[in-house]
Amino acid sequence: MFCFAQECIDEWILTRRRAKSSCLVGCPFRQVVSRRLEAKARPGEPIRLRFRCGIDLSLRQLRIFWTNDGSHPIWNGPSTTQHLDAQPLPPVWDTLTWGYRQDWQAILPAQADATILRYVAVGVDSCGRTLPCPWPGRDRHGSPHVATVTVDRLDPPTWLRQAVIYQVFVDRFAPSPGSVFASADDLDARLGGTLWGLIERLDHLVHLGVDTLWLSPIFASPNYHGYAVRDFYQVEPALGGDEAWQQLVDACRQRGLRIVLDFVANHLSDRHPAFVAALDPDDLVHRRWFRFRRWPDQFDCFFAQPHQPELDGEQPHVRDYLNAAAVYWLRLGCDGYRLDHAHGLSHGFWSEFRAATRSAAPHSVCFGEVTHTPQTLRSYAGRMDGLLDFPLCMLLRDTFARAEISLSHFDRRLCRHLDYLHGPMVMPSFLDNHDMNRFLITAGGDVRRLKVAALVQFLLPGPPIIYYGTEIGLSQRRPLGRLEESRLPMPPREQWDHDLRDFYRLLIRLRRRVAAHEQRPLLLWVDDDARCAAWQVGAVVLVVNLGASPCQTLDASRLLLATDPTTGPHLPAWSAAVLQA
C-alpha cells in the first residue's frame, strides 16, 4: 500500500500549459509544493519524488537522470549520469482540475551527508515522442530544468528559536550622532539613518531586551531602501560604509546582539556591474545571468521595474556569485539572513544557498519572506531554517486589530497553524512590517489592541519581531497608498509612548520566563458572546477580553502582567492579562 506523499522531497505538476510566473516561462514543469510534510532529505534515507501528471498530458515513460557529484545531469548523450524510471501510481480524481490525474513516483537511493543531488526528468508521451523534449529550461538553451536537493542533517540553530528580533529599517531608524533626519516630506529619498546612528541606540535596544537585529539591506544601492543591490561587497556609503559595519559588529558582539542581514537574491540594481556587462554585445557570459526575452531591451524584472532586473538563479555562475557574497559577510560578522522575496527563486537555489552558508558558518541562520499558501510555506522546510509567519500576522490582525473573527475561530486557526508549520521550521512572528500598514493604524490607533496582540504574539512559539517604532507607538500619517507611509522616521524620544515601551520590555522578560518558544497555547475556555477566552501557556494562564465590558473574576494575587494597568479582580474591556497558573 502506498502512503500519500508524506515523505516526498519534491512534488511537481507536469502540464503542457505554460506557467504564468516569469521565472518559469517556457518550462512545462510548474513546481507544486503541496502536501509535503517534510521536505528535508536526510542522509541514509531514500529520496522520494512525485510527479503529478495533469489532465492535459499523457506519459508512457518518465525517466529521472541524476548526479550526486556536483555535476550537471546529462540526459541526451553519453555520460556517467545515472538514471531511473519513475513508476505510475493509480489515477486519482482531482476536483480542482475536474479530471483524472496520473501521478508518477521515483525513489532515488539514499545519499551521504552533505550531498548535493541534481536531477532532470524526461518524459515520453503516449505517441512515443519525447515530449516536449528537450524541455526548454530557464536558460533557453534546450536543457530541461535541473532540480537540486541537498541531503543533510541541518536543523535550525537553537538561538533562532529563542531569539527576540528587532527589525531596523536603517535609513529610518537613527541618524548619525549629531545629525538629524531630513524632512519626511519626500519619503522616497534618503532621510539620513545610518549604522552609526544604530550603534548609538544599541544600549536602548539591549535595555528593551531584544537579542537580534534584522537590518534592512545595507549593501551599496541607489535606493534609500536598499532592495536593489549595486555591489554585494560594499556597505552603502550613505549608511556608513564598511567602517560603520565593522564598528557595529564589534558593538553588537560586546552586547551579545546578533545581526541578521536582509539578502536580496531575486534581482539586482540595473547599475550592478553584472547587468551593465550583460548589455555588452560581446559578454555572453553575463547575458546568461538574466532572462532576456529580447536582448538588450526586454528582460524579466521585479515588479515590472526595468531598474530591477531579475537574476536567473538556475545559472551556476549566479548561484556561485550570490553564495560567495553571503559567505563573505558571514565571515565579517553577520549571523544570518532574512531572504527577500524568496519564492522568486527555486527551492533548489535555496537548498544550495543554505548548504553554502551553513558550511561556512555552522551557526548561521536563514529565514525567508514567502507570501503564499501554508502548503507552499511548508515546502521550504529543509531548504531554510524558517519563514516569516505571514499567516499568523494575518490572523493576529484579523483578531486583534480589526476584531473580525471570534476567539474560538482564532484558537482553531492558531492551533492548526502551529501544528502545521511550527514543527519543521522556525517561524518568526510579527504584527507589522515595512510593506504593510502598521498594526496601530489598522487598529484605529487603539493602543489597547496593540498591547493585547503583542501579549499574544510574545506567548507564541515563533521568535517575535518588533518592527522599529511599533514599541513606542509610531503609527502613520495615513493608511498605505504607498509603502513608504509605514516607513516614517523614528520620532524623537519625547514623542515616544514610554508606557508602551515599558510594556514591551516586560513582555520580553515574560517570554523568557515562560520559555514561550517551547510552549503551545492550550485553550482553557472561550465565550464567543462575551468575547473572552483563556489559554494555558506553560506555567502561566493568558486571559483575553475583547468584549465591551469587564469580564471574569481574576485572582489578582497571581497577576504577572496586564495590558491595562487598572486590571484587578476584573479584566477590563479590550485587555489581556497573564497570571501564574
Place this chain on the structure above:
Amino acid sequence: MFCFAQECIDEWILTRRRAKSSCLVGCPFRQVVSRRLEAKARPGEPIRLRFRCGIDLSLRQLRIFWTNDGSHPIWNGPSTTQHLDAQPLPPVWDTLTWGYRQDWQAILPAQADATILRYVAVGVDSCGRTLPCPWPGRDRHGSPHVATVTVDRLDPPTWLRQAVIYQVFVDRFAPSPGSVFASADDLDARLGGTLWGLIERLDHLVHLGVDTLWLSPIFASPNYHGYAVRDFYQVEPALGGDEAWQQLVDACRQRGLRIVLDFVANHLSDRHPAFVAALDPDDLVHRRWFRFRRWPDQFDCFFAQPHQPELDGEQPHVRDYLNAAAVYWLRLGCDGYRLDHAHGLSHGFWSEFRAATRSAAPHSVCFGEVTHTPQTLRSYAGRMDGLLDFPLCMLLRDTFARAEISLSHFDRRLCRHLDYLHGPMVMPSFLDNHDMNRFLITAGGDVRRLKVAALVQFLLPGPPIIYYGTEIGLSQRRPLGRLEESRLPMPPREQWDHDLRDFYRLLIRLRRRVAAHEQRPLLLWVDDDARCAAWQVGAVVLVVNLGASPCQTLDASRLLLATDPTTGPHLPAWSAAVLQA
C-alpha cells in the same frame, strides 16, 4: 506513519453549515465520499472511519457509538452500545476551503461476515459543549444521524460482468399482439407498450445477441414511465399486470435471458397508500416515512413535484418495506435491480438493501444511477455491484458524437477512468438513455459516428447497454427540450436501419469472442493531426479514423469487423475497424 485514506470505509465532513440537499437538512454531517479507494468492509479487517473537521468547527473530542447486533446505537443514555474515541490527525491545508482542516480517525474492530454495523458520532467542541448535540437527525426527533456499514465478502456476480444489456422503456417498446401504439402526439400519455408486446419480441432480442433486459419501472404507477410507484407489489395493469410478468419470466428463462428491474426507492407516487396514510392526522407512524417540513402540506419531494413525495430512507420501517419489496420480486423471477437516483438515499441505505437482496437471491445484482463526480461514484464500491457509467458516456459522446476532443485526450481519460472505477465495480456502459438526447441526434444524424462509438463501447470492459431503438437507428424529432423526445415509440420494422442492426449483432459476437469484459485497451499509436489511433484489445487491434480522409494501410486479410463496408487496404474517413492482431 499514517496512510492517506486508502482504507476508509466512511469519510465525512463535519461542518456547522447546513447541507443544501434536502435529504441532509438539519444534519451538520455532510457525507463526503471522496478519496475512498475501497469502500468495502471485509470480515476480519478493521473498519476505518474518517471525519474531516472543516475550517468552521473545532472539536476537542469525537466519540463513536456503535452496535453490531442490528440495534440502533444509543449515545445519550445507559445502554450496551459500545463506544470509541476518534483520534485527531495532523492538520492539513485545504485549498478548496482556503483554511486548515483537522481530520479525525476512528478504527473500529474487525467484524464477522454478514454483520450490519451502525454508528453515530458525537462531538464536543472547543468550549466544552456537546455541539450541536443532539445533532438533529433526519427524523427531527433529536437523534444524530445513524450510519450503516455492512461487512461482507460479496463481489459482483460474474454474469453481470459478462452481460450485454438491452434497455426496454416498456410503454414505448412494443404494443400487445394485435395492437398498435397510440399516436405519439402526446408523449406524456401511455402509448400502449406492454410486457405482452415485449414477450413477442424476445426472439428478436435473442437473435440480436443480448442476454439481459433492463425494464423501465413496471410496478403500478399513475405515470406512463412508472418512475413514481403506487404499489410495489403489483405490476401495472396497463403494462400487462402480474400475469404478463409471470409469462415474461418463463419466456426469458427458456431463452436464457435475465431481467433487471428499475427500482425507485427515493420517492413514491402521492397515491401510494403510505403517503395517503401519512396525511391522516392520527397516523404518526406513516408520517415519519416522509420528511414533512410542515405537515401536511410541506414535504420533501423529487424534482419539486408534490406528486412525488420523497421517502426518508433512514427510517427502519421504510428500509424494511423497500427491502421486502425488492426481495419479493427476486423470488418471483427478477434477477436484479437498476437503482434509480441512488444518490438520493444514503450509502447506509444501499448497504442494507444489498445485504437483504443478496441474502435472498445470492446471484442477484444491483447497479445504481448516480450522476456525480468519479470520486463519489467510487464510494459506492461495496454498497452496490456497480454503477451506470455516466463519465464514460460523456467521454464517448464528446469524442465520437461531437468530435470535440482529440484521440490522445480520449485515451488518457479513458485509461485513467477504467483504472479508477472499473476495478472495484462493474460499470455498465451506454451511449444514450431515456434522460438525454439520443446519440444519433447528438451526432447530427451521422450513423458512421454511432457505429464507431458503438464499436469502441463494445470493446471496453463494462457490460454494454443498448437503449431500445438505438440499434435500428431510432432518433428524435427534435433535440430535448423535454425528456420525452428521447422516448419515441419503437418504429415498425420497415422503418428500421437493418444494416445498423446487423452491425450491432456482429458487435455482440465480437465482444464475446474477444472477451472484452476482461480486457483493457492499450494505445498502440495515435496521430492527433490525422485524427487516427489504434489500440490493442486482447487478441485484436482496433483502428479508428475520425479524420476527413482515409488513413493507414490495413492488412485487409486480418479484418474482422469494420463500421464502413468499403473498408479495404485503407480505413475510410469517420470509420473504425477491428483486425486480428
